[in-house]
Amino acid sequence: MKVNIAGVELNNPVITASGTFGFGREYGEYIDLNKLGGICVKGLTFTPRKGNPPPRIAETPAGILNSVGLQNPGVKYFVDHEMPFLKKFDTRIIANISGNTVEEYCSMAEILSDSDVDLIEMNISCPNVKEGGVAFGTKASTVSHITKEVKKHCAKPLIVKLSPNVTDIKEIALAAEEGGADAVSLINTLLGMAIDIHSRKPILANNVGGLSGPAVKPVAVRMVWQVTSVVKVPVIGMGGIMTGEDAVEFMLAGASAVAVGTANFVDPQVCPKVVQGLESYLKQQHIHDVKDVIGKLELN
Numbered sequence: 001m002k003v004n005i006a007g008v009e010l011n012n013p014v015i016t017a018s019g020t021f022g023f024g025r026e027y028g029e030y031i032d033l034n035k036l037g038g039i040c041v042k043g044l045t046f047t048p049r050k051g052n053p054p055p056r057i058a059e060t061p062a063g064i065l066n067s068v069g070l071q072n073p074g075v076k077y078f079v080d081h082e083m084p085f086l087k088k089f090d091t092r093i094i095a096n097i098s099g100n101t102v103e104e105y106c107s108m109a110e111i112l113s114d115s116d117v118d119l120i121e122m123n124i125s126c127p128n129v130k131e132g133g134v135a136f137g138t139k140a141s142t143v144s145h146i147t148k149e150v151k152k153h154c155a156k157p158l159i160v161k162l163s164p165n166v167t168d169i170k171e172i173a174l175a176a177e178e179g180g181a182d183a184v185s186l187i188n189t190l191l192g193m194a195i196d197i198h199s200r201k202p203i204l205a206n207n208v209g210g211l212s213g214p215a216v217k218p219v220a221v222r223m224v225w226q227v228t229s230v231v232k233v234p235v236i237g238m239g240g241i242m243t244g245e246d247a248v249e250f251m252l253a254g255a256s257a258v259a260v261g262t263a264n265f266v267d268p269q270v271c272p273k274v275v276q277g278l279e280s281y282l283k284q285q286h287i288h289d290v291k292d293v294i295g296k297l298e299l300n
């Protein structure tokens with residue numbers, strides 16, 4: 001079940017998606033965190049953030065809209081207070097970072113390079129903040145520039161997390177690779193809106209938010225397939241994974257690992273179940289190494 005992302009070996013391909021698993025403590029009461037391939041923690045910023053005002057979650061058919069706005073205790077708090085807990089487990093730790101400026105991303109990469117995190121995921125795709133976030137992630141030239149700058153300050157393998165809210169995902173992925181990304185992950189949420197017809201107001205206080213969950217899975221699988229057909233770096237696929245079969249779809253499309261997000265809110269034990277589902281698929285198909293599933297899609 002082992003896979004390799006940018007030189008880092010994962011015990012299995014299943015990672016928790018940033019923003020859906022906190023820093024692992026609460027889920028640790030429901031599952032054995034050692035069973036995860038990796039834990040990607042809630043998005044960190046240079047200074048602590050309270051996030052956007054509520055309501056900031058709205059249920060939609062087969063998904064949720066969120067406009068959390070990067071609530072987190074800040075990168076230094078994470079290193080001092082959350083990393084000692086996370087390092088106790090036999091799983092890989094991925095720190096997800098967001099900044100208002102290129103300089104903030106670089107400073108966070110430096111701080112985390114001196115910590116025990118295994119990989120850094122650079123989030124240039126958050127749709128819920130006025131500065132930074134997706135503003136860096138929708139133009140190829142900006143993606144390439146920020147990746148190059150952050151790489152200069154980053155001693156850990158750098159994953160660039162891509163937004164689906166673009167015209168050509170291949171162009172953006174290639175720009176991240178050209179900038180020196182060691183891996184890319186996709187998709188972050190799709191920008192959406194839900195309206196309360198009685199008040200005639202948007203349900204989210206921020207008016208718009210990011211859509212995730214099974215509703216986005218076909219878009220995510222298509223984008224992962226498009227990206228893996230043009231980049232050489234490993235791809236982490238995510239978007240609506242609920243079961244082992246869903247994870248297999250992403251791996252057949254070319255993902256070397258997968259992340260499970262919204263499903264954690266439905267079933268806090270879903271990640272080990274996705275691992276088991278993947279194992280069952282391998283047994284049924286008489287495949288001995290999960291790596292033999294990666295990119296084995298047969299097109300019509």
Ligand code: SIN
Nearest residue numbers: 067068069070126128
């Ligand atoms: C948020 O905190 O607003 C979600 C983060 C993201 O979508 O990248």
